[in-house]
Amino acid sequence: MAFDVEEIYETASMILRQNLDIRATTLGINLKDCIDSDFSAFCAGVYYRICGHASRLVAETEELERKYGIPIVNKRIAVTPVSLIMETHRTPERFLEMGKTLDAAARDAGIDFIGGFGALVQKGLTRTDRMLIEVLPEVLSRTDRVCAFLNVGSTVSGLNLDAVNLLGGMLKQTAAKSENAVGCAKFVVFANAPEDNPFMAGAFHGVGEADTALNIGISGPGVVKSVVDQNRQCDLTALSELIKRTVFKITRAGELIGRELAAAMDVNFGIVDISLASTTARGDSVAGVIEAFGIEKIGAHGSTLAIALLMNAVKKGGAMASGNVGGLSGTFIPVSEDAGMIDAVSKGALGLDKLESLTAVCSVGLDMFAVPGDVPEETINAIIADELAIGVINNKTTGVRLIPMPGKQAGDLVEFGGLLGTVPVMRVNAFSATDFLKRGGRLPAPVTSLRN
Amino acid sequence: MEKQKELVFITVIGQDRKGVVASISGYLYRKDVNIVDINQRIMTDGYFVMSMAVDAKAATVSMTEMSRELDQVGRELGMQVQIQHENVFRMMHRI
Structure with a gap:
């Protein structure tokens, strides 16, 4: 036989027992050429384009799922940042209408989330960007599927502190307007946002992209945990090598499915994002991997080293497996979506300060946590400013997805259900930085940006 | 033109018992699916694994139906059955 039984068993076990899946197939779509001075025609064009x-994305994905036996969990759409296409339709009513158009298109096509309702404001805010931020509470609370960034x-x-200073108020308004503050779970603020990230809520179709780009997000914390469990005694170098080899294999599976899907849909293949992303399913936990390393609970001293090891090995395995690794590619540590993270917060092992330090070596940032x-x-x-400063200065992506939970105190748990899981309300430092942040302006770019 | 050979791997995982090969191969025979190769082993973790490479070009059922029906055969045997096109193994295990 062309393959050993061991090889076939390894692949089948990854899927059947270790929750290997293609976490997201996200089709990026350019909407710039839908712009029309007639706003109704503009919205209609956007709706039909999406x-x-x-609908083809959904149908072709299901076909590939059957062919390879690998679950493809989420089918999503990312569009051109909406503030760009709304420059000549700058009214709150029209912004809301565009949000509803995206929501309706996603719903009618069978897509659970559509990303891109956002703006790139790292250097400054246009009047349109400012208006977009003002309407976000309405859009996030009155649509179900639209994600913003x-x-x-x-x-x-550098870091645009004037823009950051608008966000606390915006998030509190969004929380007040939406049930369980769930609107806030659909908004991410970034530093160094990748333009080809397939993962929600932060996916958008970058301005440097072609008309379409199919990006694949592959996950598998359960697969990595299994290999760590089988190798309890090896040193860090050997452990890193084992993880690297495992990630190599799962990235190759992602690349295969991405290429075939793009060819079947006649769209450009974009990137494979190999990011270990937890779900609330048993065993599908990044915290579980860290704990399998030999750390009692994620958040204990030693956890940052553990995440650094994991992250480094994941990137190397992915980079060897595909010439198109992109997006965020690393490790997500969302609090609410990972049973091990929730448990660590509940038991006092993990607080906001340690979470922030973990994000200095993971790929994403402070993700899916609540504050009182x-x-x-x-x-x-x-x-937000602290987290994004880490990204700006260290030349990496960082993001924040924060939920100010009305009426809740530190220690409470709020059940979102489904993909979003259960969010613990975390304790926040009570001392103030208000006078510092009130200065506004922009943190200048670090000296590492002066490369020319 | 004759359809190209398309190899599909059927993997059966569970506790060793009589009738596994007979049940699966009986089903495949009824559906005109040709078995190209077959291997089985008890793994180090104690599981019985049988893997069959089959050529489904003359099959009287679609992949989707075969997948669903083999799943049912597996259920009756108390075993997990996974069907995958060979490309995925080529990508994951060969450089």
């Missing part, structure tokens, strides 16, 4: 592509910093441009609803908006701005 529906046309998305802002890129407020980059290593090249009475935390001042300036404190929320400061949490």
